[in-house]
Amino acid sequence: MTGVTGGTGVTGGTGVTGGTGADAGVVTVNPATGEELDRYPYTRPEDIDRVLDTAAGSPWGRSSVERRCAAISRLGDILAHRRESLAALVTLETGKPIRQARAEIDKCVGACRFYADQLPGMLRPETFDIDGDTAVVRVVPIGVVLSILPWNYPWWQVIRAMLPAIGAGDTVVLKHAESVTGSAMAVAEVFRDAFGAGVLQTVVVGPATASELIADRRIAAVTFTGSDRVGALVAARAGAAIKKCVLELGGSDPFIVLADADIPAAAAAAVESRFLNNGQSCIAAKRILVHRDVYDEFVAALVPQVTRLVVGDPADERTDVGPLARHDLRDSLREQRSRALAAGGRILAEVAAPEAAAGAWFSPSVIEVESDSVLLSDETFGPLGAITTGADDDELVAWANSSRYGLSSSVWSADDDHAMAVSARIQAGAVFVNTISATDPRLPTGGVKASGYGRELGRWGVHELANLQALRIRAGGGTR
Known part of the structure; x- marks a missing residue:
């Protein structure tokens, strides 16, 4: 491999890095205490070459659908068996919070069960007639996928982005966020135990090396989840190398409460969505937009639920919100x-975080804002909610679509027809009616506008990183 130390950085805000040459590496830190957890050396250039050659030479793409399903089922079993230790590391x-870490592993297990059952139908060739000829569209693997992933869901991000590609027959080289390098190593071990060597491998590399990997001839495609700023760099690098690229670049998702909404249910859902995973979710309810007629009632229902959040040690079973x-x-x-x-802006609700200078603590809060607030224009990645009001449906929709992002959204109304009419006007990759935004292996996930492009999960995720190869066969070998 050449050029592993040059190029444009494609990852930002990762762990602590230090040293040069053979001493370079990553230090992981417990964000609750500031204490060092572990140190990991960067993968050496010769070892990166070995990883790429192994991935490119893997027989996985030629394996039967039955073998792939069995391996995916085995992956689910291993995750279920190691649930406690994997969640504790997360x-x-x-x-x-530990309860949410367990739920993340459980969600991964569910996705494995889904693909083990449904993959044969997703990969089944489609056959039809064209003017007397037999035509077939078959799903063929494209090769090695480089996956550059963030830290907020160390396991679900991998399953969401890469299990469909592995199901299609691709192999994966994973460059995970540096701050979760321990989990990245656990990912590599679990996948090796489930699939054998070479199907998913982890490399520990810095931004410059990750950038060079995109252009490597052995890489067929790249996926990235993270900020739109860094996503633009990844897309430019992939485009220059004419590589398929899938981007999930975060969002500033609107949570729209219409005048006829069930207010107690909507308020409870807003709190759950905004503060889940310590507020660090791409599809959290970041902008709460409430119809003027029910604004006071909604705030009255929201505030007590925010103030009841338990903020503290993420290893404690009672904790709702931990550190960033x-x-x-x-x-x-x-x-x-x-x-x-x-x-x-005006603080409507706030819960004091622990006074621990060494930890990355932030007091969960909701702020009432005006139209020029940074909380309405930029993505907020943490337990900080913004709430404002609109005079009617048109103003609420305008607020929702004013962001440069378009990942997901949520609309609340007791009238399904009303909710559907409003949802049809929302510029987002997904709309959830009377429920919070959530990824699901049965549905495609992805964004529009600055939230990226491409789709993950479901059959759409399987086909996204595959070659949909057309085959046309003339009967008898003759010509017409």
Whole structure:
């Protein structure tokens, strides 16, 4: 492999890095305490070459559908068996409350069960007649996929982005976020135990090396989940190399409460969506947009539920909200909060976080804002909610579509026809009616506008990173 130390960085805000040459590597940190967890050396250039050659030479793409389903089922079994240890590591590295870390592993198990059952139908060739000729469209693997993934769901991000591709017959080289390198190593071990060598391998590399990997001849496609700023760099690098690229670039999802909504249910859902995973979810309810006629009632229902959140040690079973995953994320969120308050924002609800200077703590809060607030224009990645009001459906829709992002959204109304009419006007990759945004292996997930392009999950995710190869056969070998 050449050029592993040059190029444009394609990842941002990862773990602590230090050293040069053979001493370079990653230090992972417990965000609740600031204590060092472990150290990992960067993967050496010769070992990166070995990983790429193994992935490119793997027989996985020639395996039968039955073998793939059996391996995916085995993956689910292993995840279920190791649930407690894997969840505990996620909590240590990210600050995710332990109950939610277990739920993340459980969700991965469910996705494995789904694909093990449904993959044969997704891969079945489609046959039809064209002017007397037999035509077939078959799903063929494209090769090695480089997957550059974030830290907020260390396991679900891998399953969501890469299990469909593996089901299609592709192999994967994973460059995970540096702050979850321990989980990345666990991912590699679990996949090796389920699929054998070479199907999914982890490399520990810095931004420059990740950028060079995109252009490597052995890489057929790249997926990236993260910020739109870094996603643009990944897309440019992939485009220059004429590689397929799938981007999921976050969002500033609107949570729209119409005048005829069930207010108690909507308020409870808003709190769940905004503060799940310590507020660090791409599809969280980041902008709560409430019809003026029910605004006061909604706020009255929302505030007590926010103030009842338990903030503390993420390893404690009672904890609802832990620390942010990193200190730089906390500092960015504090800056957004200060700007919002300086522009006239008003705190409606707040829960004090622990006074631990070494940890990445932030007090969960909801701020009432005006139209010029940074909380309405930028993505907020943490336990900080913005709420504002609109005079009618048109104004609420305008608010929803004013963001440069378009990942997901949620609409609340007791009238299904009303909700459907409003949802049809929302510019987003998904709309959820009377339920919070959530990824599901049975549905495609992905965004529009600055939230990226391409789809993951369901049959759409299987086909996204595959060659949909057309075959036309003339009967008898003759010509017409």
